[in-house]
Amino acid sequence: MASTPNIKSGRLSKQEIDSNFGDLHPPLSRSEALIAADRCYFCYDAPCTTACPTGIDIPEFIQKIRSDNLRGSAHTILRENIMGGMCARVCPTEVLCEEACVRNTHEDKPVDIGLLQRHATDPVFDQNIQLFERAATTGLKVAVVGGGPAGLSCAHRLSMLGHDVVIFNRDSKLGGLNEYGIAAYKTIDNFAQTEVEYILSIGGIEVRNDAELGNTFTLDELRNDYSAVFLGVGLGSVNELGVEKDDLPGVLNAIEYIADLRQAKDLSALPVGKNIVVVGGGMTAVDIAVQSKRLGAERVDIVYRRGAKQMGASRFEQDLAKTSGVGITFWAQPVRVLGDDHITGIEFARTELDGSGKLVTTNESMRLQADTVFKAIGQKLVANTLEALEIEHGRIVVDAEQKTTLNNVWAGGDCVVGGDDLTVSAVQHGKLAAIAIDRQLRC
Amino acid sequence: MADLTSEFLGITSPNPFWLASAPPTDKAYNVNRAFEAGWGGAVWKTLGEDPHIVNVSGPRYSTLFSNERRVIGFNNIELITDRPLQTNLDEMRQIKRDWPDRALVASVMLPMNKEAWATYLPMIEDTGADAFELNFGCPHGMSERGMGAAVGQVPEYIQMATEWAKQAASIPVIVKLTPNIANIIPPATAAKQGGADAVSLINTINSIMRVDYDNLTMFPTTDGMGTHGGYCGEAVKPIALNMVAEIARTADTADIPISGIGGITNWRDAVDFLALGASNVQVCTAAMVYGFKIIDDLTDGLSNFLDDKGMTAVSDLVGKAVPSVTDWQYLNLNHIEKAVIDQDLCIKCGRCHIVCEDTAHQAITHTVNGERKFVVIDEECVGCNLCVSVCPVDNCISMQQMTEGVDPRTGQKIRSDKASWTTHPNNPMRQKV
Helix, strand or coil, rough: CCCCCCEEEEEECCHHHHHEEEECCCCCCEEEEHHHHHHHCCCCCCCCHCCCCCCHHHHHHHHHHCCCCCHHHHHHHHHCCCCCCHHHHHHHHHHHHHHHCHHHHHHCCCCCHHHHHHHHHHHHHHHHCCCCCCCCCCEEEEEEEECHHHHHHHHHHHHHHCCCCEECCCCCCCCCCCCCCHHHHCCCCCHHHHHCCCCCCCCCEEEECCCCCCCCCCHHHHHHHCCEECCCCCCEEEEECCCCCCCCCCEEEHHHHHHHHHCCHHHHCCCCCCCEEEEEECCHHHHHHHHHHHHHCCCEEEEEECCCCCCCCCCCHHHHHHCCCCCCCEEEEEEEECCCCCCEEEEEEEEEEECCCEEEEEEEEEECCCCEEECCCCECCCHHHCCCEEEEEEHHHHHHCCCCCCCEEEEEEEHCCCCCCHHHHHHHHHHHHHCCCCCCCCC | CCCCCEEEEEECCCCCEEECCCCCCHHHHHHHHHHCCCCCEEEEEECCCCCCCCCCCCCEEEEECCCCCEEEEEEEEECCCCCCCHHHHHHHHHHHHCCCCCCEEECCCCCCCHHHHHHHHHHHCCCCCCCEEECCCCCCCCHHHCEEEEHCCCCHHHHHHHHHHHHHHHEEEEEECCCCCCCCHHHEEEEECCCCCCCEEEEEEECCCCCECHHHHHHHHEECCCCCCEEHHHHHHHHHHHHHHHHHHCCCCCCCCEEEEEEEEHHHHHHHHHHCCCCCCEEEEHHHHHHHHHHHHHHHHHHHHHHHHHCHHHHCCCCHHHHHCHHHHCCCCCCCCEEEEEECCCCCCCHHHHHHHHCCCCCCCCECCCCCCCCCCCCCCCCCCCHHHHHCCCCCHHHHECCEEECCCCEECCCCCCCCCCCCCCCCCCCCC
């Protein structure tokens, strides 16, 4: 087999790249928003609100759009979800609020809740309108570990409640996966940092970047030095394929490549393979596949070991992949990476469910040519620094108020049992934890 | 196919849809276009004395929008014609010559002196116009000068000016009434007593549309100052329908022909007016919002409706619903209805529940056996129709009559005989049975 990997930059012109990485869902104009808002029925005990992990009162914020009260609308959103701006861009609304919309029953087309949420919140960020103020200071200090959605949400709510916060952030920028992990076309114009700045602008939040748990500080130190600790550390390492030669050059972590892509100054300078195989079935699999295609890869295939229904990526994401020219193959799992010095392909075994519903491989196999294989098969908790906590299935055990088994430690986001890899859920965890921390500290 | 030919005061037109006296009938150019589009007649924009009045050169119209910017209500401060009388007369004469099969009615507004009527009406009649319509309705501007609504609000003035007009005219005289009064019957009676051949109603309603939220002035203004205008459009239809029905069902006025006006936008609106006693209808706002082309739906829809009802002429429909209009005191208090929610059509928005819960009779569930489900509680339902009014799904909630058994709300047996407030024991003024 030829083994010169076809990986290079500049497959597409700068113009093509700019167009490929424009806003996936361009914002609504004022009149589009008014028309969209008018479709909301202002439901009682609205199913969309129930479906929102942060419980945003959706009919209320839409009513405020209708009445030209955008500032009030934004407050309705952000008081429940301080990352309502990002969530308007990245939430899989098709399986959350918009799936619950009663308009689906009426006419099979929900209210454009995500786009309306963006319409309501954009002016707040564009004009930096401060909607929140801090309560009288308590003089208490809380440590927040992790600068992603869970940590930032927790920090903002703690600050609102009058506590001082120090965020210990592993990376050099805040934002977590919003900054490093989400497809670029979902959050253009550096919005993740705009949102971070807005969150910090409430005051009372000190940020220490490049501070890694277990490296520059320990959980015990924080527990001694602070009134409470919140852990929003995410899932710090990536699952391996667990097959022969899965460390061959050309086998990459999707999440790391996306981070490089998100931080790249010039996307056309980013090297990209000609034939790319993505292994996995979640949002990250679609994010890396579509972005690879948009960077100019000739052939991109997602291979998932189960079927379309089991896929973590929503139906919208699957459709986005297909319309972007990405192939999706179901019921196949990798058994071998092919190639000598560099990957040349990957071999899969076809899978099926046996009589008891367990996934098993069959004798049938298939091979795909590839100069890059992206692993998008999930991440796992770096647990060695968290030994004092109860861990279950690789995630931190918490109660309904996000409290861990340690008295002054709370946790939320992807790192806890019940975390579901969604920004919106992480924001809710951080918010709930902050409210619980506040209550305990005031006892 | 039903025959839409309309005869009103002996004036025939190919359909019962006339353009009301207003900007759309300001000049020959517009009226030509309207007749080409198929309108049955036109009431020319109101003529006055020479020298002609002048209008402001700024906003004359403003609008009440729905959220998707559909025009619900409309307001204007435009006055009567601001062109020389002779120009109007020449154009009217030409229009009548070019369109002999269409109705051409001359709207007039003159001061309260007999000489003015005696002078101007013959000149105008000479154009070949089929009838006069006396504008006793405009509520803005002209009313400050003792004309328009200033006349229409005083029955004695209506009668007096109508008499002058009848003396000066040999063609029929229609009196256009203002809704800016407490009771439409005295003005209608005065018109009849003055000799009017018909009444037309309603003219526009005194209104201020809103304020300017930036400047906190009224909106719109002319150089910072504004004045009330006349309100019209879809939103005024129910007010107009009531007044038309009152005239049609009141013994003293029931025999006077009515030209119905007020918010007619589609053929169903026309059916409303005709069934409640109007013999033809006039339209302005809908044309100003959509253009003359709406005549296609008006005529076609009305024709299909008449066919569906087995009616062959518009006159078959006129007044059909009038006998169903009565006073509250005669409504049958033994009649029991309950709302019924079609669970197959229900989209579970919960609007019916929350309005009933918050503002009515707590008669609709939100949860049944732990499931989101909206069901009417017959023990509480008074049949008020609020849920039907707010439900966004067509035909999902209907009112159904109980004809036998016991009303679970009152525990009273359902009765087939009728009983109204006039005989109710709680009525201190009840009639002895």
